[in-house]
Amino acid sequence: MKKILNNYTFEIIGATFCLGLGMLSGYLAHSGDTIWYQSLQKPDFNPPAWIFTPIWTILYGMMGIALGKIIKIKNNANLRHLFVIQFTCNIIWSYLFFRIHRIDLALIDLIILYLALFALIIKSRKHTAIFWLLIPYFAWITFAAILNLKIYFMNA
Numbered sequence: 001m002k003k004i005l006n007n008y009t010f011e012i013i014g015a016t017f018c019l020g021l022g023m024l025s026g027y028l029a030h031s032g033d034t035i036w037y038q039s040l041q042k043p044d045f046n047p048p049a050w051i052f053t054p055i056w057t058i059l060y061g062m063m064g065i066a067l068g069k070i071i072k073i074k075n076n077a078n079l080r081h082l083f084v085i086q087f088t089c090n091i092i093w094s095y096l097f098f099r100i101h102r103i104d105l106a107l108i109d110l111i112i113l114y115l116a117l118f119a120l121i122i123k124s125r126k127h128t129a130i131f132w133l134l135i136p137y138f139a140w141i142t143f144a145a146i147l148n149l150k151i152y153f154m155n156a
Helices: 001-006 009-028 035-039 049-072 076-100 103-123 128-155
Strands: none
Touching: 001 009, 009 049, 009 076, 009 103, 049 128, 076 103, 103 128
8 A cells, every 4th residue: 555655646646736726716716506607598508517526526636647647757847837827727717707707708718728738638648647637628628618608608
């Protein structure tokens, strides 16, 4: 057990860090079923509210494991910088969308996140584990961007 903990210390710390900040962001932004959010026009493909918690829990865990693996790579500041950019945008999105009700700014933030995540995935393709850990997140962000865009246009 000690050997496993020693081999995966960075991955465990990364997962804890990403999960913790992700949960804190959602809590502070008052994300979820607020009166404002309930009153928005949403497309038919808008998922039910209960689905977001398990999906984000899994994705933040996978992101954190990827972060731990990125930290282990020596002389690769590009991956670290891209991770920080996309993760910062991820955390800010909840505040923009749910807390200050700026669907437009949330969409711009999501586009920056999307581009940084895309670059991170391309740059990490030589690191197979990191690459595959980020693919489900990229798929969800793609869906989130389409959903955010549709909500924006339906409520503009």
